Structure formats: C-alpha cells, structure tokens
Amino acid sequence: MKNYTTQMDAARKGIITKEIEAVAKKERMETSKLMELVASGRVAIPANKNHVSLSPEGVGEGLRTKINVNLGISKDCRCIDTELEKVQKAIDMKAEAIMDLSSFGKTEEFRKRVVEMSPAMIGTVPMYDAVGFYDKELKDITASEFLDVVKKHAEDGVDFMTIHAGVNRETAHIFKRNSRLTNIVSRGGSLLYAWMELTGNENPFYEYYDELLDICAQYDVTISLGDACRPGSIADSTDASQIKELILLGELTKRAWEKNVQIIVEGPGHMSLNEIQSNMLLQKKLCHGAPFYVLGPIVTDVAPGYDHITSAIGGAIAAASGADFLCYVTPAEHLRLPDLDDMKEGIIASRIAAHAADIAKGIPGARDWDNSMSKARAELDWEKMFELSMDPEKARRYRASSVPAHEDSCTMCGKMCAVRTMNRVMAGKDINILRNDD
Structure with a gap:
C-alpha cells in the first residue's frame, strides 16, 4: 500500500518513487536534488497511477526541455487508425508528451488506446470532450458534468490535463474592457467564455477548483493550467487580459500545491521576439517557479505553412529564457489538421528548439x-x-x-571541402584539387 498520494506528496515525505528514480537517472541528477525540486513544485512528473506503460519524464527547472505533440480526431477528420499512426510516429521520434485533442464523438476508445500504447506522458483537454461525451449543446452542460469528464479522463490514465480555470468572470470583465485584435483564440478558453456568457454562471473549473484538485490528487493527474487569454496575434501579446489571467494562474498554482497536486502553467501564444524573455521571467515570478509550457511562441503572424519555423524560433528563445516544455507547431497551423508529414516537420522543429535551448541553459x-x-x-x-x-x-x-565523385566530400564542395583539405594537409598529404587522382 502506497503511503503517498502524488509525486509531490511523496517528495515532501522523502519517499523515492520509481518515477522519481527513473527521471533522476534520465536527467543525470542526484535523486535528492530532484526530490527537492518536485517537493517545491519547480519540477512536475506527470504520472497517472493508471498509465502502466508510462516511461516517466520530468518537466521543469534544471531538466531537459521537453516537447509535446498534439493530435486527435475531429468532426472533419475522424479516422482513429490515422491518428494512432501519428501516435506511433511521435513515440518513434522521441516526443516526451502526446496530447489527445479529440473534439468529436465518443473519444473514450481512442484515448484508452493511446494511453495503453504510449510510454510518453499523455495529456488531454476535457473541455473539448464534454460536448461529444454528453451529446448536449454547450449551454446545457452543467458544472458537475464538466467535472465528471475530468474524472473520466483521470480514470482512463491521462497524466496531465489542460484546465482553463483562469478565465473566470473577473478575467472576462478585463477582456471586455480591453479590446483585442484577435479576441480569445484558445479553443477551450473560448468555449468556457461562451458558456459563462450563455449561462451567467462562473467558470466551473474555477468555482469548483477544490473538487477538481481532489480528483487530480486521487489519480496523480498534473494540472496544466491553460492560458485561455493567450495572445493569438503579436498585436495582443502581454496585454491586460493575458497578464490578469497569469496572476490568477499563480494563485491557483499555490492552491494546488497545498493539496499536493502538481502544476504546469501554460503560456503564449503569438509574441514578438523582444517580449519573449521578459514574459518568461514574469511567468516564473508570478507562478512561483512552476514549470512553464509554451505554444511557440509564434514570432510573426504572416507565415502560414511555415509556422513550425516561426514557432521554433520563439520556442528556442523561450526555453533558453526559462520555459520548460514546448508544444510543437506544424506547417499546418491555422490551416488544417496536420497529416503525418506535417507532424514530423513539427516534431523536428520543436526538438531543434528544445535542444538549442538546453545547450544555452547548460543542461548536463x-x-x-x-x-x-x-x-x-x-x-x-x-x-x-x-x-x-x-x-x-x-x-x-x-x-x-547526390553522390559525390570522392567519398570524403559532398557534391557542394567536392575536393574543395575544407574538412578534407585540412585533414590531408595536417597529415602531410598532397592537396590535389584539379587532378583526378586522390
């Protein structure tokens, strides 16, 4: 019988879980140091008790920057087999996390299969699933029903869930008073904002946050506090709505830690290069050093079809400045559901950004x-x-x-290859660029 509830609870009690031990080994970190970071909330180890195939990873301070891959079925693209092929490809390409963003129909079958087959940590956004789960219009779903979807995802073995608890009625008032070019672009955030407007009620994930925390503690689900007011254009970055929500996310972080629930905080979004570093510092300050998870940031709005590049540029700067977790962006961003090739391009771009940042951060x-x-x-x-x-x-x-004439060169430089030239001259050999002999 385990005498702890979550990884955070175990770390605070000085208990070395198999997950803590595995992450410490992967990260070349002393177990005692990792336990300290988990206990303080500066590192999260998303590890649902029901995800038996999990190879645990840590997200946060002093660890390798992790990447997440989004996939899932939609009303227009509902082929489960196609999405499962993407899951396997993401695993093969060493993504540390996969988020099932399915938003159509009864998604339980797909979610369970993903959890069963994946050693990567699995995330979801229960808000996306609620409409299909109950087969109800948005305004007719009750607060308790939203929480029941969270519990269902937890039972199914989901390791972390995006919960948009920060877009409460107070945040909504700030949004209304401060106009934006692109309004609210978060899918989950826009649905909750609409639900509040349609019903006149408070955001259920905020109003019943303690009940939500109890569910997460029971299954050791990490909450990824969603940024409903993330900027959807560089014009809207670091505005009143974004910062108001961020302040509230910091308060919700402390409330979660009081119940030993692990937290990751989500961030922007679209943002110009010169704002990224200050945003990372601001998040870490306001959210007490909790791990930070960013979508991009996408650093220019004018490159549809190439947003894996705009995102990688921003992601590298963000991670080098303190972000811990990068959500991949594909060339299909803003255009369509990504196909397998789009996903591969997005993963590689995100892994480049993460690794470049790890070099800058001095990760062992x-x-x-x-x-x-x-x-x-x-x-x-x-x-x-x-x-x-x-x-x-x-x-x-x-x-x-494009095969070269000489194996020790390539077809760009041929025998003028600088490496070939230096190797030969330093070995005391002749340099024969024009002759056909070696």
Missing part, C-alpha cells in the same frame, strides 16, 4: 551530442553522422540523392 550532457557530431564531421565519418542525426532518415536520403 546537452553539448555532448553536438561534440560527437562535430568529431564525426571532422573525421568525415558519414555513417556516424547519420547515427547522430536528429533525423537519420532524411540525412541518409539527402546524401544518397
């Missing part, structure tokens, strides 16, 4: 990978370069598509 072992690749390049060891590549398949395919 981060530079070792790059140094190994540099050594392989200096030795013109192509096979080793492929093995070390973030995307080995693409690297091999590019190399094979």
